[in-house]
Amino acid sequence: MIRDDVPFGPAEIRSYLKVTGWSTVSGGDTAELWRLAGSSEEVVLVPMKPGAPDFAKRARMLVADLARIGHVDDRTVTDSISSVFHDVTDLKASHPSIRDGSIPLDAGFELFQSAKRLRVASAAATLRRQGHFRNYPARAKEQARDVRLGQTRKGSYVVPIISQARSPMDVYERGQDQIDVEVEETLFDRRVTATMSRALGVLEEMAGGDRLPTPSEVTDSIGEGVSYELCQALARVVNSEAVDSLDVTFNWSRVASAPPGTPREVGFNHDAITVVERVSDQLKTNVYSGENVIYGLVTDLSRHPDDETGRVGVQALIQRRSRTVWMDLPDDRYHEAVHCHDAGIPVRVRGVLTSPPGGTASMTVTDFGPDPSLGGGLPTGSGSHTPG
Incomplete structure (x- = not known):
């Protein structure tokens, strides 16, 4: 939710404060006072009227207070609040030549293209387990429009993929007798990110072993979301002359929790990609009905x-x-x-x-x-x- 030049609204602020240990003291429709647990001294004012002329000013003052209390900079707090309802997947390309936060054009193009390919392949596997998607489901193709790319960051060269996340505790209750279509559409993004994390984790494990994966292991990996297209998306980045390795970090939304059994970070260098390409070749010819x-x-x-x-x-x-x-x-x-x-x-x-x-x-x-x-x-x- 964007209000003026502040990339968040009251809902994001309140959720962020809840998960970081704050609780309400008092307030009404216009503003609320929140206190940090264990401290009687730290109290902050939360503006509650996004349409108010001074909302952006009050929100920036709140960010400054939280940054001071947390001993971090304002940008860190702003990013944390604005992404509280989102999962952020960082794609980090590394190479000795990447020293000033820039990357060669060809390598950068492949990285951005692979962000799309990884996401769409994971969306397809979320809907259908299949070794090779000759035609993606329409819903999978739409993932490229549903997710966003954040601003690139230094630290080799980092491209963030921003997708929705939402806790099921907020939407489903005991005894509920029907699904909510709007809620299910929102949860699809989180399911895609979870599929992507598990599938990349399986690929990393196969690539890091002391032997090549067996045909049976490759077939089994399909059940975890691995596909020919996912393998190719990884290979095209790391095979670029300007990239030595690709690391993928999953920063899970703090209001939805990390899916159990998913790795937070996976990495692929040239040796790993050699194995990934072997897996890719087997998946392309794998007779698998899906x-x-x-x-x-x-x-x-x-x-x-x-x-x-x-x-x-x-x-x-x-x-x-x-x-x-x-x-x-x-x-x-x-x-x-x-x-x-x-x-x-x-x-x-x-x-x-x-x-x-x-x-x-x-x-x-x-x-x-x-x-x-x-x-x-x-x-x-x-x-x-x-x-x-």
Whole structure:
């Protein structure tokens, strides 16, 4: 939310203060007073009227106070507040020749292009696990329009990818019987970032081993979001003459928490890319039919005590429309579905989807469990499921 020359509004300010230990003292529609926990001395004024003539001035004064209290500069505080609802993925290109914060034009072009390619490939894998996408799903192509690039930063050469993040605790409650289409659209960005992090982590692990990955391991990596296109996006940057290595750092939103099991940072040098290219070659020729991935809420449960499986309905977005997808789950997964339903925990389901227009949507399930991309915001005591 941009107000005048301040890149945030009251919602961002209040969320940032909450996660950094501040609490409200008093206030109303115009302004609020907040106090830092454990200190009776530090109190700041939070402007609450974005349309007020002095909002930008009061917001800058607040930033200056927070910078002084936190012993950081104003820019650091401004960036932290403005990105509190976002995940920021930093792509860092390194080379001995990059000394003044600049980069050769060809290498810079590949870095920016790869930012798009990495994101779109990850979006495609978020919707469908497939070794080689000859045609991306339309929703994946739209990722290039949904996310933003921040200003480049020094430190070799850093390009930040900014995408939305939102805690599921803010949007789903126990017993909720339908999804919110707008919320699901917002959560898609976080799911893409989680897919990207896991897939790059798997690639880094395969590239750093003492042997080449086996064909079976390469096929298994597809289930984690690795694809030919993702590998190529990495290779094109590091194979540039002006780049020795590419490091990717995931700065997760502080209001949505990091998805469990995701690496915060991964890195690829020329030796690693040699392995990545071998994986890429196998994925390009891998005969793999692909599996759909859906995300949503368990809304229907049906099982007779003597049945070996239970009937489960998951409401999800299919081609951006809300539909109930039916599936039969064995005992352990059915009980997990019951738990997710009772606790209001979003789920992720992977398998073969059949969704005829106007007909009943169904899925033959390969993997079922709580949505791992939102795991950091699940209710206390919720179950977990190893992502596949």
